[in-house]
Amino acid sequence: MSCFKEAGERIDSIECGFRHSIARSTLGKVYTWGWNGHGQLGHGNFDSELSPRLLNLERAQIKREKAIQIAAGFSHTIIMTENNREILWFGTSGSLNKQSVPILFNPSEKLQSLFPENNSVNYAMGHMIDFAVVKIDCTWSKSMSLTNLTIVDLRPINKD
Numbered sequence: 001m002s003c004f005k006e007a008g009e010r011i012d013s014i015e016c017g018f019r020h021s022i023a024r025s026t027l028g029k030v031y032t033w034g035w036n037g038h039g040q041l042g043h044g045n046f047d048s049e050l051s052p053r054l055l056n057l058e059r060a061q062i063k064r065e066k067a068i069q070i071a072a073g074f075s076h077t078i079i080m081t082e083n084n085r086e087i088l089w090f091g092t093s094g095s096l097n098k099q100s101v102p103i104l105f106n107p108s109e110k111l112q113s114l115f116p117e118n119n120s121v122n123y124a125m126g127h128m129i130d131f132a133v134v135k136i137d138c139t140w141s142k143s144m145s146l147t148n149l150t151i152v153d154l155r156p157i158n159k160d
Contacts (some may be wrong), residue, residue, distance in 0.1 A: 018035075018075060020034030090102045133150070
């Protein structure tokens, strides 16, 4: 793609990693480009892309899903989806190693005290949840890469 305007896209956010970039359109589509040595572009290979390329979220079994937030770390990428605020990640960071397609990040694996297995994020089923991820962010330097999740407490306040 030579430019977003020619493709009929309006970009509302762009994030940059060490040598890769990710963009989100107003329609919730995601584009990645740059160096891909760790799979951080999410296209199922380790080939670098000179121009923005549409990311296929269906590989992550997320059909017709829109991205609401994006973040780029040193050598990984994170996306939050509209439906159930699911988090997809790919590339290399911590326990994630050269993951070349988006996979679902399960908060209960990393933050068991906040997200026990029975703490469902499925709003459609009417389940009550105690905590939810509302914002994703990454920051990095030459020596460190951090992924930040902003988590809200949804428990009711007792007025005793």
